[in-house]
Amino acid sequence: MKVEVSDVRVQFGGVMPLDGVTVTFPGGTCGLIGPNGAGKTTFFNVLSGYVTPVSGSVLCDGVELLSMPDYKRARWGVRRTFQTEQAIEGLTVFDNVLTVYEHTAKASRAKKKAVVEEALEFCGLSAVGQQLVRTLPAKERRFIEVARAVVGEPKMVLLDEPAAGLPEEETNELSAIIRAIPERSDATVILVDHDMALVQACCEWSAVLDFGRLLASGPTGDVLRDPKVLSAYLGEDELL
């Protein structure tokens, strides 16, 4: 599913975190990169409805996302993870994932159980389903976030630095899960991360933001070698 973003502007007082972003995500797993402060998280906040842009439009499947109230976007199919862990501490892993599913879809009790268990299995969490989140280590908590984002039938999955703080081995595990999302549910995945190896492994296509503007977009390999992108990252010779 294509996500057509045109001329999105966000203003916080005198600051313009997004200054007329126009970009079309072609579907599949797409990367969204850029230096700190480029506007990546603000862009996610616009998509999920926490930030109202002063102008612009986001069309998905012919639906104007920006005219929907925030929680209804989740029901329509926008899911996201956050930079800080948001899994609900006092609930079990199963209930965490169930909470998202029961508020975004109508289903019988048996179907709910089956769908949630499938999402847990997809993220390798079946064994800890009945444990309370607060008893689990960082890796599982991260993966619960992903399970919450993919349960049921999401149309758009926004992953905000899902691998931040994870060691390499666990990042690889996460990478395999992320790559499997589009064929599992036909959702468009947008991945924000500073780990360029992860972005390149997961995304065929990427867009680069800098100072609230689109700097480059295209196949991930080309984008990461683009001199404009390299200089935005403070003159680094190469990003990989």
Add this chain to the structure above:
Amino acid sequence: MGAIFKHKAFEPGAIAVLVAFALFVAPAIFGAFWITNLTQMAVFAVVAASAGMLYGRVGLVSLGQVAPYGIGCWVTMRLAYATSLPFPVLLLIGGLVAAVIGVLIGLPALRVSGLYLALVTLMLAAAIETALGVLKFPNGGGGFKGVVTSLSDLAPMRRPGFAESDPAYFRFSVIIALLLFLLAYAFLAGKPGRAWASIRQSEPSAIAAGIAITQYKLIAFALAAFMAGVAGGLFAGSVRQSIGIDQFSRQAALFLIAVALMGGVHSLWGAVLAAFFSKVMLDLLTTYMVGGQFWNDFSLSLFGFGLMMNLIQSTKAMEKKGLLG
């Protein structure tokens, strides 16, 4: 301590023992004074559970839970004088009126949170206190607005026919309180409970999960107000006449949240403990300990101290834990 009480196998057994003791043993071994006391403990446990639920489960700091409590008490009492409806129906109406008002309270409260919500709801408690005073709450004359000036003309409020005596009314109160706890449990263990846990932890994350935050906060206010309203009706039937408005005052509002926090707001057991502290322990001290009335003032200081400790703990540990979790 909390861990023991939360142990799954322990819970149904503990409830069964507690309820069996209250229904069969307590009426046989305690005199009228303690039975009245225990009735009020059952009533207060429900009110503490409603306040604790809003704070501990949904994250709404409401100091105004005495308002639906007072409204439920008032509505039930006036209807008892003015109509001949069966007593359980009166309780239900009292609870429903309180729930409607709880939602009306909730609507503006949704615009604010944290300390500001506490302030708004405390003002509300003050407003109810004033309103009840002006209305000569609840008095005992006939009809809806009946007010008698001479204390000797005050008619006691009627009780259900099957629970006329104090021990029978105590049993009745325990059963109603148990039903209200089960109602709360059904909400907490289901879809609303999960939505509340999500809202309490992070509203942006709850929105991302598709939870209609406004709707679920209002459900919480309505449920808490319903519980407190029914408890208010039970309280009216327990005291029967010349109920003072001090039960529903600003001081009572602060006292309520203090004991609810001390008991623990994450488990319904905490509410039972809070009710024990405030209704039974105090009288145990003033009746049997040397010092008499001193304990009354001392315990107020103690609860204040408990509240402070709790708040200090909670800023340290994020989780606001009382004695029973």
